[in-house]
Amino acid sequence: xxxxxxxxxYDSTLRDGAQTQGVDFSTLDKVAIARDLDRLGIDYVxxxxxxxxxxxxxxFAEPPPFSRAKLASFGMTRRAGRSAANDPGLQAVLVPxxxxxxxxxxxxxxxxxxxxxxxxxxxxxxxxESIIHARTRVPEVLFDAEHFFDGYRANPGYALQAVQAxxxxxxxxVVLCDTNGGSLPHDVEAIVSAVxxxxxxxxVGVHCHNxxxxxxxxxxxxxxxxxxxxxxxxxGLGERCGNANLISIIPNLILKMGFETGISPNDLTKLTHxxxxxxxxxxxxxxxxxxxxxxxxFAHKGGLHVSAVEKDPRCYEHxxxxxxxxxxxxxxxxxxxRSNILARFRDIGLEVDPAxxxxxxxxxxxxVREFNGYAYDGAEASFELLxxxxxxxxxxxxxxxSFRVIDERRWNARDELVTLSEATIxxxxxxxTLMTVAEGNGPVSALDAALRKALTPIYxxxxxxxxxxxxxxxxxxxxxxxxxxxxxxxxxxxHGERWSTVGVSTNVIDASYAxxxxxxxxxxxxxxx
Numbered sequence: 132x133x134x135x136x137x138x139x140x141y142d143s144t145l146r147d148g149a150q151t152q153g154v155d156f157s158t159l160d161k162v163a164i165a166r167d168l169d170r171l172g173i174d175y176v177x178x179x180x181x182x183x184x185x186x187x188x189x190x191f192a193e194p195p196p197f198s199r200a201k202l203a204s205f206g207m208t209r210r211a212g213r214s215a216a217n218d219p220g221l222q223a224v225l226v227p228x229x230x231x232x233x234x235x236x237x238x239x240x241x242x243x244x245x246x247x248x249x250x251x252x253x254x255x256x257x258x259x260e261s262i263i264h265a266r267t268r269v270p271e272v273l274f275d276a277e278h279f280f281d282g283y284r285a286n287p288g289y290a291l292q293a294v295q296a297x298x299x300x301x302x303x304x305v306v307l308c309d310t311n312g313g314s315l316p317h318d319v320e321a322i323v324s325a326v327x328x329x330x331x332x333x334x335v336g337v338h339c340h341n342x343x344x345x346x347x348x349x350x351x352x353x354x355x356x357x358x359x360x361x362x363x364x365x366x367g368l369g370e371r372c373g374n375a376n377l378i379s380i381i382p383n384l385i386l387k388m389g390f391e392t393g394i395s396p397n398d399l400t401k402l403t404h405x406x407x408x409x410x411x412x413x414x415x416x417x418x419x420x421x422x423x424x425x426x427x428x429f430a431h432k433g434g435l436h437v438s439a440v441e442k443d444p445r446c447y448e449h450x451x452x453x454x455x456x457x458x459x460x461x462x463x464x465x466x467x468x469r470s471n472i473l474a475r476f477r478d479i480g481l482e483v484d485p486a487x488x489x490x491x492x493x494x495x496x497x498x499v500r501e502f503n504g505y506a507y508d509g510a511e512a513s514f515e516l517l518x519x520x521x522x523x524x525x526x527x528x529x530x531x532x533s534f535r536v537i538d539e540r541r542w543n544a545r546d547e548l549v550t551l552s553e554a555t556i557x558x559x560x561x562x563x564t565l566m567t568v569a570e571g572n573g574p575v576s577a578l579d580a581a582l583r584k585a586l587t588p589i590y591x592x593x594x595x596x597x598x599x600x601x602x603x604x605x606x607x608x609x610x611x612x613x614x615x616x617x618x619x620x621x622x623x624x625x626h627g628e629r630w631s632t633v634g635v636s637t638n639v640i641d642a643s644y645a646x647x648x649x650x651x652x653x654x655x656x657x658x659x660x
Contacts, residue, residue: 138354138390141175141273141306141336141362142168142377144409145190146205148368149179158189159599159621160412163629164365167405169200172394173377175231177203182223191226199393201230201271208236208261211249215264225268231303232265235275238293239282251289255296262300274302275338278310283322291329304336304360309349312342312372316352323356336360339375341367346375351383354390365409366418378406382423382455396454403456404508411509411619411631414602428452429459479515483522493521503635504606504617510633512622512653513646519656528655529586531648532557532564536574536640552577558585575601575643582651592658593651595625603639618642622650628657 145161148154156164161178168176178194179187181204194202206224209215216222224232236258237243243254258274265272274297276282282290294305307326309319319337327335337353337360339346350361361384367376384390385399403424410417419427429452444451444459452458473490476483483490496517497507507514519525534556543549554577557566567584571577579598587593600621605614616639623629630653634645 135333135359136389136391137359138384138392139174139304139336139360140172140377140381140392140394141177141203141304141360142173142364143177143205143338143362143374144168144364144368146177146179146187147370147374148364150370151368151373152370154368154413156186157600158186161186161190162195163412163621164409165197165200165202166195167408168365169195169197170398171401171405172392172398173200174393175203176200177205177233178229180205180224181226182206182220191228194228202228203231203233203273204229204269205233205235205275208234208257209264211247211253211257215260218261221261221264225265229269231271231273232269233273233275233306234261234265235277235308236261236293236297237278237282238276238290239278240286240289242278242282255292258293259296259300262297262302266301271303272301273304273306273336274298275306275308277308279307280309280314280318280322281311283325284318287325291326294326295329298330298334302334304334305330306336306338306360306362307353307358308338309340309346310338312340312346314339314349315343315345316348319349320352320356323353323358327357332357333359336362338362340369341372341374341376344372346373347379347383350375350380351388354384354388366406366421378402378424379422382450386450386454399454400456407506407508411506411602414604414619416604423450423455424457429457431459476518479511479518481515481518481522487522489522493518496521500635504615505633505635506617507633509619510631510646512630513632513649516632516649516653516656525652525656526660528560528590528652528660530559531582531644532559534578534581534644536578538574554578554581556581556585558582560586561589574640575647578640578644579647582647586651590655590660592655592660596651596654597623598647598650599623599629601643603642606635613637616642618646620646620650622654624654630654 144164149156165176178190181187181191204224204226207220209218209221237247237254240251243251262272262274276294279290298305335358337350337358339349361380363375363377363380366378367373381394385392406424407417419425422428429448473485516525534554536554538552540550552571552574555568565585567581569577569580569584571580583593598620602619604617606617607614615637618634619631621629621631632646632649634642636642
């Protein structure tokens with residue numbers, strides 16, 4: 132699919148998104164997000180900047196296998212005074228695990244002369260020589276033209292020389308960057324049109340920041356002008372005001388403008404899930420008013436609007452919410468959610484008759500639980516267990532009769548301050564009543580260890596179960612220390628599988644146990660116990 136209607140999508144969430152204030156990805160976070168992007172159908176997934184920090188180094192040392200996306204690294208062109216082959220920073224970017232490398236360089240004469248302190252011709256050599264060298268090491272090279280729009284306005288001749296140098300050196304994509312986010316759509320469209328007379332639009336991309344709240348509009352304007360790659364991030368993450376939001380760009384491109392991408396209609400229905408899963412991973416509340424995927428994007432309150440929507444949704448909905456995996460929400464009499472839930476059944480391989488009255492019962496159960504604070508977008512394992520419990524039943528692999536957790540904070544014999552956690556559980560397993568005690572480096576760790584101590588002799592499949600991540604979110608902060616909490620636990624096993632579970636309670640340990648119980652149950656169920 133390489134027609135003039137094909138637009139390629141490049142995601143930089145793992146680097147640009149990590150520059151968001153309050154966001155700090157772990158290597159496991161990056162792996163999970165990258166997998167979501169690959170499953171969605173994104174063409175390029177930028178993993179970060181090799182050599183910049185230990186997290187990025189660990190990610191590139193063992194990246195997740197992709198079935199659809201190309202893994203890209205990011206870095207700079209060679210430094211002045213060094214050859215491309217003798218620049219350690221450039222060499223670090225050209226790691227053997229990537230299919231593409233993106234090199235950023237200056238295209239604004241002001242920055243070349245003032246920031247770099249070099250001549251304009253030397254900068255052009257740095258761009259061309261870096262790309263020529265990189266092409267000997269990685270299959271595909273992209274050039275990010277930093278501050279291109281500012282540079283073009285100041286000196287259009289030189290800005291064009293810079294991108295032409297990159298293209299003629301063999302860059303697959305020349306990406307025009309609105310680095311300070313100050314451009315407006317009509318400027319972007321005019322400038323991209325001019326560039327496409329020098330570099331074919333099939334080799335031109337755009338990378339917009341959102342400082343004037345125009346990143347999405349600017350990206351779409353660039354496509355109208357001939358660019359055929361868009362760079363952006365999930366949910367618009369990025370430094371300052373963020374980057375172009377791919378979650379809004381994707382449906383606009385496909386549903387509104389008729390362009391083709393690597394995302395199929397079925398992939399598009401995963402959009403809401405991918406967006407909300409990222410928010411859950413970051414422990415952030417999803418933006419209710421976000422276009423397309425927000426909880427309120429297709430919400431209608433009682434009165435004239437509801438009456439009109441029930442007759443014909445087109446009255447107040449610009450698309451069918453199911454196209455992007457969202458759902459209609461009628462605030463006073465919610466009749467929504469059925470098709471979305473049925474689609475989730477198909478995703479987990481559960482064949483259900485839509486007319487089965489149990490489906491209605493499950494929909495109501497999901498609504499009640501979500502009202503009470505549960506969120507299943509980032510906890511697929513808990514959703515699958517809930518569905519199977521309602522529709523076909525799930526075995527009780529164990530029944531916890533009671534548990535007690537004790538935390539002790541004291542000074543030890545070496546005059547060191549230590550905190551110890553001890554958990555005692557009483558459980559019924561396979562007809563036996565067992566009581567075990569275990570210590571951990573926190574209450575959840577101790578509770579997990581005590582459970583595993585009781586269960587593993589009977590269920591050896593649990594020996595390779597690992598808790599990979601643990602997140603707590605306060606649901607009603609106005610309640611102070613009596614607030615309800617939502618706990619998300621990510622688990623993994625020796626087969627490389629990962630799954631997430633959720634628990635909600637006013638007691639954080641109780642919420643943790645609920646998520647932990649689901650995690651163990653899901654592991655045993657999947658292993659066919």
